[in-house]
Amino acid sequence: MKKVSIKDIAQMAGVASSTVSFVLNGKARxxxxxxxxxxxxxxxxxxAGYYPNQLAISLRTGKSKTLGxxxxxIGNPFFATLAKTIEEEAExxxxxxxxxxxxNNASKGKExxxxxxxxxxxxxxxxxAPHMEDDIQQLVQLNRPxxxxxxxxxxxxxSHVLVNNTEAVSQGMAHLFDRGYKEIGFxxxxxxxxxxxERLDGYLGALSKQGIRLNKDIILKIPYTxxxxxxxxxxxxxxKDNPQLDALFFATNYLAILGLESINRLKMAIPQDIAVISFDDHDIFRIYPPGITSIQQPVEAIAKKAVALLMEQCESTESKLSTTEVELTAKLIVRGST
DNA sequence: TCAGGGTGTATGTAACGCCT
DNA sequence: AGGCGTTACATACACCCTGA
Incomplete structure:
Protein backbone atom coordinates (compact mmCIF):
# COMPACT_ATOMS: atom_id res chain seq x y z
CA MET A 1 0.00 0.00 0.00
CA LYS A 2 1.22 3.44 -0.86
CA LYS A 3 2.22 5.59 2.04
CA VAL A 4 -0.36 8.18 3.01
CA SER A 5 0.87 11.73 2.44
CA ILE A 6 -0.45 15.04 3.60
CA LYS A 7 -2.04 15.51 0.19
CA ASP A 8 -4.09 12.34 0.60
CA ILE A 9 -5.34 13.51 3.97
CA ALA A 10 -6.21 16.89 2.49
CA GLN A 11 -8.18 15.25 -0.28
CA MET A 12 -9.98 12.91 2.11
CA ALA A 13 -10.87 15.73 4.47
CA GLY A 14 -11.81 18.06 1.64
CA VAL A 15 -9.33 20.78 2.62
CA ALA A 16 -6.03 22.10 1.32
CA SER A 17 -2.80 20.35 2.28
CA SER A 18 -1.61 23.48 3.99
CA THR A 19 -4.67 23.36 6.21
CA VAL A 20 -3.80 19.80 7.20
CA SER A 21 -0.29 20.95 7.99
CA PHE A 22 -1.54 23.76 10.22
CA VAL A 23 -3.96 21.54 12.08
CA LEU A 24 -1.50 18.73 12.71
CA ASN A 25 1.17 21.16 13.84
CA GLY A 26 -1.17 22.68 16.39
CA LYS A 27 -1.43 25.96 14.55
CA ALA A 28 -5.15 25.73 13.86
CA ARG A 29 -5.86 28.46 16.38
CA ALA A 48 -5.68 6.83 7.66
CA GLY A 49 -2.72 6.11 9.96
CA TYR A 50 -0.96 9.21 8.73
CA TYR A 51 2.44 10.13 10.05
CA PRO A 52 4.62 12.88 8.59
CA ASN A 53 7.47 12.05 6.27
CA GLN A 54 10.56 13.00 8.26
CA LEU A 55 12.66 13.35 5.13
CA ALA A 56 10.23 15.84 3.68
CA ILE A 57 10.17 17.84 6.90
CA SER A 58 13.96 18.00 6.89
CA LEU A 59 13.89 18.95 3.24
CA ARG A 60 11.59 21.85 3.94
CA THR A 61 12.97 23.06 7.24
CA GLY A 62 16.64 22.29 6.75
CA LYS A 63 16.62 20.65 10.19
CA SER A 64 16.96 16.96 10.94
CA LYS A 65 16.15 17.24 14.64
CA THR A 66 19.09 14.92 15.16
CA LEU A 67 22.23 15.50 17.20
CA GLY A 68 25.54 13.76 16.67
CA ILE A 74 30.63 4.07 24.33
CA GLY A 75 31.58 0.88 26.18
CA ASN A 76 33.01 2.88 29.08
CA PRO A 77 30.38 3.40 31.78
CA PHE A 78 31.21 7.08 32.03
CA PHE A 79 30.43 7.65 28.36
CA ALA A 80 27.51 5.26 28.40
CA THR A 81 25.86 7.17 31.23
CA LEU A 82 26.72 10.41 29.49
CA ALA A 83 25.14 9.18 26.26
CA LYS A 84 22.00 7.98 27.97
CA THR A 85 21.49 11.24 29.80
CA ILE A 86 22.16 13.22 26.65
CA GLU A 87 19.61 11.13 24.83
CA GLU A 88 16.98 11.76 27.51
CA GLU A 89 17.82 15.42 27.67
CA ALA A 90 17.75 15.89 23.89
CA GLU A 91 14.37 14.24 23.76
CA ASN A 104 40.72 8.08 20.64
CA ASN A 105 41.71 7.91 17.00
CA ALA A 106 41.71 11.22 15.15
CA SER A 107 41.17 9.80 11.69
CA LYS A 108 38.21 7.81 12.92
CA GLY A 109 36.93 10.97 14.54
CA LYS A 110 37.24 12.80 11.25
CA GLU A 111 35.26 10.09 9.47
CA ALA A 129 40.46 12.64 20.34
CA PRO A 130 43.96 14.09 20.18
CA HIS A 131 44.74 15.88 16.89
CA MET A 132 41.13 16.58 16.00
CA GLU A 133 41.71 20.33 16.23
CA ASP A 134 41.45 20.96 12.48
CA ASP A 135 38.23 19.02 12.08
CA ILE A 136 36.56 20.78 14.99
CA GLN A 137 37.87 24.12 13.77
CA GLN A 138 36.26 23.44 10.42
CA LEU A 139 32.87 22.86 12.04
CA VAL A 140 33.24 26.09 13.97
CA GLN A 141 34.17 27.95 10.79
CA LEU A 142 31.04 26.64 9.08
CA ASN A 143 29.14 28.01 12.09
CA ARG A 144 27.81 24.58 12.96
CA PRO A 145 26.61 24.18 16.55
CA SER A 159 31.96 25.85 23.79
CA HIS A 160 32.79 23.09 26.23
CA VAL A 161 31.56 21.45 29.40
CA LEU A 162 33.87 19.53 31.70
CA VAL A 163 34.84 19.04 35.30
CA ASN A 164 37.55 20.90 37.08
CA ASN A 165 40.05 18.05 36.81
CA THR A 166 42.92 19.71 38.63
CA GLU A 167 40.75 20.73 41.54
CA ALA A 168 39.16 17.28 41.76
CA VAL A 169 42.54 15.55 41.90
CA SER A 170 43.74 18.01 44.54
CA GLN A 171 40.71 17.10 46.59
CA GLY A 172 41.49 13.40 46.24
CA MET A 173 45.11 14.00 47.18
CA ALA A 174 44.09 16.04 50.21
CA HIS A 175 41.94 13.13 51.30
CA LEU A 176 44.93 10.75 50.99
CA PHE A 177 47.16 13.06 53.00
CA ASP A 178 44.44 13.35 55.64
CA ARG A 179 44.43 9.61 55.98
CA GLY A 180 48.18 9.67 56.48
CA TYR A 181 49.35 8.39 53.11
CA LYS A 182 52.60 9.97 51.99
CA GLU A 183 54.06 7.90 49.18
CA ILE A 184 51.46 8.26 46.52
CA GLY A 185 52.02 6.88 43.03
CA PHE A 186 50.13 8.22 40.02
CA GLU A 198 45.14 18.62 34.17
CA ARG A 199 44.79 15.56 36.37
CA LEU A 200 48.54 15.14 36.43
CA ASP A 201 48.86 18.85 37.26
CA GLY A 202 46.52 18.31 40.17
CA TYR A 203 48.75 15.53 41.46
CA LEU A 204 51.95 17.52 41.03
CA GLY A 205 50.41 20.60 42.61
CA ALA A 206 49.22 18.64 45.63
CA LEU A 207 52.70 17.19 46.17
CA SER A 208 54.42 20.53 46.02
CA LYS A 209 51.83 22.03 48.32
CA GLN A 210 52.76 19.36 50.86
CA GLY A 211 56.42 20.09 50.26
CA ILE A 212 57.02 16.60 48.90
CA ARG A 213 59.84 16.23 46.43
CA LEU A 214 58.75 14.88 43.08
CA ASN A 215 59.82 11.31 42.32
CA LYS A 216 59.27 10.66 38.64
CA ASP A 217 59.65 6.92 39.13
CA ILE A 218 56.27 6.70 40.80
CA ILE A 219 54.41 8.34 37.91
CA LEU A 220 53.42 5.65 35.43
CA LYS A 221 52.16 6.54 31.97
CA ILE A 222 50.61 3.53 30.31
CA PRO A 223 50.46 3.56 26.51
CA TYR A 224 46.86 4.05 25.38
CA THR A 225 47.15 1.20 22.92
CA LYS A 240 57.34 -4.08 43.06
CA ASP A 241 60.00 -1.54 42.15
CA ASN A 242 58.69 1.00 44.63
CA PRO A 243 57.88 -0.87 47.84
CA GLN A 244 57.65 2.43 49.71
CA LEU A 245 54.38 3.27 47.95
CA ASP A 246 51.40 3.36 50.29
CA ALA A 247 48.78 4.65 47.85
CA LEU A 248 48.02 4.69 44.13
CA PHE A 249 46.06 7.37 42.36
CA PHE A 250 44.52 6.20 39.07
CA ALA A 251 43.73 8.89 36.53
CA THR A 252 40.77 7.00 35.06
CA ASN A 253 38.49 4.14 36.05
CA TYR A 254 39.72 1.65 33.48
CA LEU A 255 43.27 2.12 34.70
CA ALA A 256 42.11 1.53 38.26
CA ILE A 257 40.45 -1.71 37.22
CA LEU A 258 43.72 -2.87 35.66
CA GLY A 259 45.47 -1.76 38.83
CA LEU A 260 43.15 -3.84 40.99
CA GLU A 261 44.18 -6.84 38.95
CA SER A 262 47.86 -6.03 39.48
CA ILE A 263 47.35 -5.62 43.21
CA ASN A 264 45.44 -8.87 43.32
CA ARG A 265 48.21 -10.63 41.43
CA LEU A 266 50.78 -9.40 43.98
CA LYS A 267 48.48 -10.55 46.79
CA MET A 268 48.58 -7.11 48.36
CA ALA A 269 45.76 -6.01 50.64
CA ILE A 270 43.71 -2.85 50.11
CA PRO A 271 44.09 -0.53 51.95
CA GLN A 272 46.60 -2.12 54.40
CA ASP A 273 49.38 -2.67 51.85
CA ILE A 274 48.25 -0.13 49.29
CA ALA A 275 45.45 2.43 49.23
CA VAL A 276 43.60 3.06 45.98
CA ILE A 277 41.72 6.01 44.60
CA SER A 278 40.37 6.42 41.09
CA PHE A 279 39.22 9.28 38.94
CA ASP A 280 35.78 8.45 37.49
CA ASP A 281 33.51 6.16 39.43
CA HIS A 282 32.51 2.68 38.26
CA ASP A 283 29.91 0.16 39.39
CA ILE A 284 32.68 -2.25 40.28
CA PHE A 285 34.10 0.23 42.78
CA ARG A 286 31.01 -0.01 44.94
CA ILE A 287 31.23 -3.78 45.02
CA TYR A 288 34.92 -4.71 44.89
CA PRO A 289 36.00 -5.28 48.50
CA PRO A 290 36.59 -3.08 50.41
CA GLY A 291 35.01 -0.55 48.01
CA ILE A 292 37.17 1.77 45.95
CA THR A 293 37.30 5.47 46.75
CA SER A 294 36.70 7.48 43.62
CA ILE A 295 36.12 10.90 42.17
CA GLN A 296 32.73 10.95 40.63
CA GLN A 297 32.05 13.28 37.75
CA PRO A 298 28.62 14.91 37.75
CA VAL A 299 27.76 13.09 34.56
CA GLU A 300 24.13 14.13 34.46
CA ALA A 301 24.93 17.76 35.08
CA ILE A 302 27.56 17.64 32.33
CA ALA A 303 25.10 16.09 29.89
CA LYS A 304 22.33 18.53 30.73
CA LYS A 305 24.56 21.54 30.46
CA ALA A 306 26.08 20.36 27.18
CA VAL A 307 22.69 19.75 25.59
CA ALA A 308 21.39 23.08 26.85
CA LEU A 309 24.36 24.91 25.33
CA LEU A 310 23.98 23.05 22.05
CA MET A 311 20.26 23.79 21.88
CA GLU A 312 21.00 27.43 22.45
CA GLN A 313 23.34 27.34 19.47
CA CYS A 314 20.90 25.38 17.32
CA GLU A 315 18.16 27.89 17.96
CA SER A 316 20.39 30.91 17.64
CA THR A 317 19.84 33.19 14.69
CA GLU A 318 23.12 35.01 15.19
CA SER A 319 25.46 34.90 12.23
CA LYS A 320 28.32 34.11 14.57
CA LEU A 321 27.70 31.62 17.37
CA SER A 322 29.00 32.63 20.76
CA THR A 323 31.02 30.24 22.89
CA THR A 324 30.58 29.35 26.54
CA GLU A 325 32.97 27.46 28.76
CA VAL A 326 31.56 25.58 31.71
CA GLU A 327 33.52 23.91 34.50
CA LEU A 328 31.64 21.73 36.96
CA THR A 329 32.79 20.27 40.27
CA ALA A 330 33.44 16.58 40.80
CA LYS A 331 32.58 14.77 44.02
CA LEU A 332 34.82 12.62 46.18
CA ILE A 333 33.19 9.31 47.12
CA VAL A 334 35.08 7.81 50.06
CA ARG A 335 34.97 4.01 50.32
CA GLY A 336 37.08 1.39 52.08
CA SER A 337 40.15 1.55 49.83
CA THR A 338 41.63 4.68 51.44
C1' DT B 1 -26.08 53.06 0.02
C1' DC B 2 -21.66 51.88 -0.43
C1' DA B 3 -16.57 52.29 -0.12
C1' DG B 4 -13.07 50.79 2.78
C1' DG B 5 -11.24 48.13 6.12
C1' DG B 6 -11.22 44.31 9.47
C1' DT B 7 -11.82 39.48 10.48
C1' DG B 8 -12.33 34.57 9.85
C1' DT B 9 -11.44 30.77 6.95
C1' DA B 10 -9.37 29.08 4.10
C1' DT B 11 -6.38 28.11 -0.68
C1' DG B 12 -2.22 28.45 -3.75
C1' DT B 13 2.44 28.08 -4.47
C1' DA B 14 7.42 28.46 -4.14
C1' DA B 15 11.08 26.46 -2.16
C1' DC B 16 13.89 23.07 0.27
C1' DG B 17 18.13 19.39 -1.97
C1' DC B 18 18.94 15.68 -4.61
C1' DC B 19 18.14 12.59 -8.23
C1' DT B 20 16.66 11.24 -12.85
C1' DA C 1 12.84 20.15 -16.14
C1' DG C 2 10.14 17.57 -12.97
C1' DG C 3 9.25 14.97 -8.88
C1' DC C 4 9.26 13.72 -3.92
C1' DG C 5 6.24 15.69 1.04
C1' DT C 6 6.09 19.48 3.70
C1' DT C 7 5.73 24.19 5.36
C1' DA C 8 6.21 29.41 5.19
C1' DC C 9 4.41 32.96 3.15
C1' DA C 10 1.30 35.28 0.17
C1' DT C 11 -3.13 35.79 -1.28
C1' DA C 12 -8.32 35.07 -1.92
C1' DC C 13 -12.77 35.46 -0.63
C1' DA C 14 -16.96 35.97 2.13
C1' DC C 15 -18.85 38.33 5.50
C1' DC C 16 -19.47 42.10 8.80
C1' DC C 17 -18.91 46.73 10.64
C1' DT C 18 -18.34 51.63 10.39
C1' DG C 19 -18.85 56.23 8.92
C1' DA C 20 -20.08 59.56 5.36
Missing part, protein backbone atom coordinates in the same frame (compact mmCIF):
# COMPACT_ATOMS: atom_id res chain seq x y z
CA UNK A 30 -3.13 30.70 15.09
CA UNK A 31 -4.28 30.18 11.51
CA UNK A 32 -7.89 30.78 12.53
CA UNK A 33 -9.09 27.44 11.29
CA UNK A 34 -12.52 26.42 12.56
CA UNK A 35 -12.89 23.72 15.17
CA UNK A 36 -15.07 21.74 12.81
CA UNK A 37 -12.37 21.57 10.16
CA UNK A 38 -9.73 20.92 12.80
CA UNK A 39 -11.62 17.96 14.23
CA UNK A 40 -12.37 16.52 10.82
CA UNK A 41 -8.72 16.72 9.73
CA UNK A 42 -7.48 15.11 12.93
CA UNK A 43 -10.05 12.35 12.60
CA UNK A 44 -9.19 11.61 8.96
CA UNK A 45 -5.45 11.63 9.69
CA UNK A 46 -5.87 9.19 12.55
CA UNK A 47 -8.07 6.81 10.59
CA UNK A 69 27.34 12.52 19.76
CA UNK A 70 30.94 11.43 19.40
CA UNK A 71 32.47 9.88 22.51
CA UNK A 72 35.77 8.18 23.16
CA UNK A 73 34.30 4.78 23.83
CA UNK A 92 13.01 17.03 25.94
CA UNK A 93 13.89 19.37 23.12
CA UNK A 94 12.48 17.04 20.47
CA UNK A 95 15.83 15.82 19.23
CA UNK A 96 17.19 12.33 18.54
CA UNK A 97 20.80 11.35 19.08
CA UNK A 98 23.15 9.39 16.84
CA UNK A 99 26.23 8.29 18.75
CA UNK A 100 29.59 6.78 17.84
CA UNK A 101 33.07 6.21 19.30
CA UNK A 102 36.47 7.54 18.23
CA UNK A 103 38.53 5.01 20.21
CA UNK A 112 32.58 10.22 12.14
CA UNK A 113 32.20 13.98 11.75
CA UNK A 114 31.82 13.48 7.99
CA UNK A 115 29.30 10.72 8.51
CA UNK A 116 27.26 12.88 10.89
CA UNK A 117 27.44 15.85 8.52
CA UNK A 118 26.12 13.71 5.70
CA UNK A 119 23.23 12.74 7.91
CA UNK A 120 22.50 16.43 8.33
CA UNK A 121 22.75 16.44 12.12
CA UNK A 122 21.79 19.82 13.55
CA UNK A 123 24.52 19.87 16.18
CA UNK A 124 27.59 18.06 17.43
CA UNK A 125 28.53 16.92 20.93
CA UNK A 126 32.11 15.76 20.84
CA UNK A 127 34.74 14.36 23.19
CA UNK A 128 37.62 15.10 20.86
CA UNK A 146 29.32 22.33 18.51
CA UNK A 147 29.86 21.62 22.20
CA UNK A 148 32.87 19.70 23.45
CA UNK A 149 32.43 17.44 26.46
CA UNK A 150 34.87 16.06 29.02
CA UNK A 151 37.82 17.87 27.47
CA UNK A 152 38.63 20.87 25.38
CA UNK A 153 41.11 21.99 22.75
CA UNK A 154 43.14 24.96 23.93
CA UNK A 155 43.72 26.12 20.34
CA UNK A 156 40.10 26.09 19.24
CA UNK A 157 37.52 28.59 20.43
CA UNK A 158 34.45 26.45 20.97
CA UNK A 187 48.99 5.99 37.16
CA UNK A 188 47.83 7.73 34.02
CA UNK A 189 47.62 7.11 30.33
CA UNK A 190 50.11 8.22 27.72
CA UNK A 191 47.61 10.27 25.80
CA UNK A 192 47.92 13.83 24.68
CA UNK A 193 44.60 15.10 25.97
CA UNK A 194 44.07 18.10 28.15
CA UNK A 195 42.08 16.48 30.92
CA UNK A 196 44.86 13.97 31.57
CA UNK A 197 47.38 16.78 31.73
CA UNK A 226 48.25 -1.19 25.68
CA UNK A 227 47.30 -4.81 25.78
CA UNK A 228 45.47 -5.53 28.98
CA UNK A 229 48.01 -7.96 30.34
CA UNK A 230 50.88 -5.68 29.49
CA UNK A 231 49.28 -2.84 31.43
CA UNK A 232 48.62 -5.06 34.44
CA UNK A 233 52.30 -6.03 34.36
CA UNK A 234 53.41 -2.40 34.17
CA UNK A 235 51.39 -1.48 37.24
CA UNK A 236 52.59 -4.56 39.11
CA UNK A 237 56.17 -3.61 38.24
CA UNK A 238 55.58 -0.11 39.54
CA UNK A 239 54.50 -1.57 42.89
Missing amino acids: KMRISETVEKRVIEVARN LIVEN QYGYRVVYCSTE LINMLSQRQVDGYLITP VVLIDRYLPSVDV VTVDLDVIQME HQRDEAVELIAALL
